[in-house]
Amino acid sequence: MVKICCIGAGYVGGPTMAVIALKCPSIEVAVVDISVSRITAWNSDELPIYEPGLDDVVKQCRGKNLFFSTEVEKHVSEADIIFVSVNTPTKTRGLGAGKAADLTYWESAARMIADVSKNDKIVVEKSTVPVKTAEAIEKILTHNSKGINFQILSNPEFLAEGTAIQDLFHPDRVLIGGRDTPEGQKAIQTLKKVYAHWVPEDRIICTNLWSAELSKLAANAFLAQRISSVNAMSALCEATGADVTQVSNAVGKDSRIGPKFLNASVGFGGSCFQKDILNLVYICECNGLPEVANYWKQVIKVNDYQKSRFVNRMVSSMFNTVSGKKIAILGFAFKKDTGDTRETPAIDVCKGLLGDNAHLSIYDPQVTQEQIQRDLSMEKFDWDHPTHLQPMSPYGVKQVNVVSDAHEATKDAHGLCILTEWDEFKTLDFKRIYDNMQKPAFVFDGRNVVDASKLREIGFIVYSIGKPLDAWLKDMPAVA
Ligand SMILES: NC(=O)C1=CN([C@@H]2O[C@H](COP(=O)(O)OP(=O)(O)OC[C@H]3O[C@@H](n4cnc5c(N)ncnc54)[C@H](O)[C@@H]3O)[C@@H](O)[C@H]2O)C=CC1
Numbered sequence: 001m002v003k004i005c006c007i008g009a010g011y012v013g014g015p016t017m018a019v020i021a022l023k024c025p026s027i028e029v030a031v032v033d034i035s036v037s038r039i040t041a042w043n044s045d046e047l048p049i050y051e052p053g054l055d056d057v058v059k060q061c062r063g064k065n066l067f068f069s070t071e072v073e074k075h076v077s078e079a080d081i082i083f084v085s086v087n088t089p090t091k092t093r094g095l096g097a098g099k100a101a102d103l104t105y106w107e108s109a110a111r112m113i114a115d116v117s118k119n120d121k122i123v124v125e126k127s128t129v130p131v132k133t134a135e136a137i138e139k140i141l142t143h144n145s146k147g148i149n150f151q152i153l154s155n156p157e158f159l160a161e162g163t164a165i166q167d168l169f170h171p172d173r174v175l176i177g178g179r180d181t182p183e184g185q186k187a188i189q190t191l192k193k194v195y196a197h198w199v200p201e202d203r204i205i206c207t208n209l210w211s212a213e214l215s216k217l218a219a220n221a222f223l224a225q226r227i228s229s230v231n232a233m234s235a236l237c238e239a240t241g242a243d244v245t246q247v248s249n250a251v252g253k254d255s256r257i258g259p260k261f262l263n264a265s266v267g268f269g270g271s272c273f274q275k276d277i278l279n280l281v282y283i284c285e286c287n288g289l290p291e292v293a294n295y296w297k298q299v300i301k302v303n304d305y306q307k308s309r310f311v312n313r314m315v316s317s318m319f320n321t322v323s324g325k326k327i328a329i330l331g332f333a334f335k336k337d338t339g340d341t342r343e344t345p346a347i348d349v350c351k352g353l354l355g356d357n358a359h360l361s362i363y364d365p366q367v368t369q370e371q372i373q374r375d376l377s378m379e380k381f382d383w384d385h386p387t388h389l390q391p392m393s394p395y396g397v398k399q400v401n402v403v404s405d406a407h408e409a410t411k412d413a414h415g416l417c418i419l420t421e422w423d424e425f426k427t428l429d430f431k432r433i434y435d436n437m438q439k440p441a442f443v444f445d446g447r448n449v450v451d452a453s454k455l456r457e458i459g460f461i462v463y464s465i466g467k468p469l470d471a472w473l474k475d476m477p478a479v480a
């Protein structure tokens with residue numbers, strides 16, 4: 001029986017391995033992690049991540065050919081194929097701080113693999129890594145190999161959170177990069193056979209190592225660039241009276257452009273877009289390509305601009321101050337159908353409002369009070385480390401109250417803002433909400449989920465990203 005071990009039981013390692021186990025009953029899959037609490041949760045009824053369809057997949061295979069364990073070394077030494085899906089945070093200090101990928105967790109995993117291995121192994125990069133990481137990993141492994149042959153493959157993951165299971169069941173493509181040697185090609189074929197259990201062969205792309213590594217960074221950069229492009233347009237729409245939804249629709253009808261990923265928003269979030277673009281920028285700079293680096297840097301700058309523009313719009317609309325005012329925040333996760341808050345735009349918006357001394361009442365159907373307090377007290381990039389290694393502020397943020405429904409959040413509030421596009425926000429009883437708010441009552445829709453004209457009829461003053469402004473907002477300065 002082929003044995004697979006995946007180091008890192010996170011958002012990628014957990015769902016990907018669960019789907020491999022489901023689709024390949026003849027393969028034994030062990031997912032290992034240094035975080036005891038994560039592994040305990042994977043072995044319980046309350047999985048550590050919320051992902052539609054995941055519970056079902058895990059329940060079908062756990063204890064049969066899918067195992068979650070903290071016995072990292074044991075499972076690594078027994079495996080034929082080892083996936084490495086550990087954190088690759090942005091460096092916060094030293095060379096490349098604020099941009100380069102921190103490969104500490106990757107390197108320690110590689111050294112451990114070299115230490116405990118007794119037979120030949122295929123080591124698969126699942127984490128998103130800088131181009132040429134495979135070369136560094138190869139060196140660590142071969143210099144410590146005791147005669148064992150290691151083949152390194154790059155097999156980046158393209159799943160998106162909230163749709164991870166469907167993405168894994170029906171991937172647009174699976175990408176496998178390897179060395180152009182007979183051993184390298186053989187390793188590619190071995191991994192290809194695993195995916196071929198359920199992925200059509202023409203969707204499995206095989207390339208050299210560096211193309212696979214770079215394609216992952218490129219794909220995320222292209223996706224994020226589309227959002228920054230439409231968000232840049234949203235600012236121009238507000239200034240001119242155009243409607244960004246109509247513009248996106250018209251632009252997306254061009255089959256060369258396509259309709260997906262053109263929703264204007266308060267900004268993109270998530271654990272990867274910013275991190276991966278910063279990483280790409282750093283690689284460009286290191287390769288003497290400052291113009292290319294600046295081009296991609298702009299995608300992040302526009303994203304930051306969009307978030308601060310939103311906060312400025314809120315504050316300036318509410319008589320230029322939110323000091324002491326209750327503001328309801330509906331949605332904190334970085335997108336709907338996930339409880340993940342990593343780099344969520346809600347953090348920057350909330351911090352901006354807190355900077356103006358607002359009182360926040362936050363509701364998200366999937367994010368806990370503890371997580372929100374942790375996010376609002378953490379330094380940038382500190383979130384991307386194994387949970388037990390994250391520096392924690394012992395104090396919560398006083399002006400923040402986390403509540404369990406939207407009506408409680410909005411009661412007596414001066415304004416409400418929608419930061420995640422949860423479906424339940426579309427069908428809220430806005431008349432009841434309006435009646436219970438201070439007047440004038442403001443709605444700031446960072447995801448374009450509400451029907452602005454209906455809300456205006458109720459009496460709200462409404463701001464929707466990239467939509468024609470109502471009279472109240474027109475004369476207010478939006479950009480500080
Ligand atoms: N979250 C996503 O949707 C996607 C993430 N990626 C990439 O996949 C990688 C992992 O991301 P996530 O799963 O989101 O991170 P995560 O933080 O959810 O999971 C990483 C896990 O690795 C564990 N870990 C770290 N060092 C370890 C070690 N030496 N031994 C054993 N376990 C160790 C941590 O405790 C943690 O549970 C990153 O490189 C990310 O860029 C790629 C595609 C999608």
Ligand SMILES: O=C(O)[C@H]1O[C@H](OP(=O)(O)OP(=O)(O)OC[C@H]2O[C@@H](n3ccc(=O)[nH]c3=O)[C@H](O)[C@@H]2O)[C@H](O)[C@@H](O)[C@@H]1O
Binds near residue numbers: 160162264265272335
């Ligand atoms: O490398 C990764 O981590 C993953 O990053 C993204 O997936 P994810 O971050 O989970 O979610 P997305 O659906 O891409 O959304 C990212 C952010 O962009 C925002 N977004 C998305 C689409 C859009 O039109 N507008 C928009 O503002 C979302 O609200 C969210 O905040 C990519 O879509 C995945 O292919 C990739 O594997």
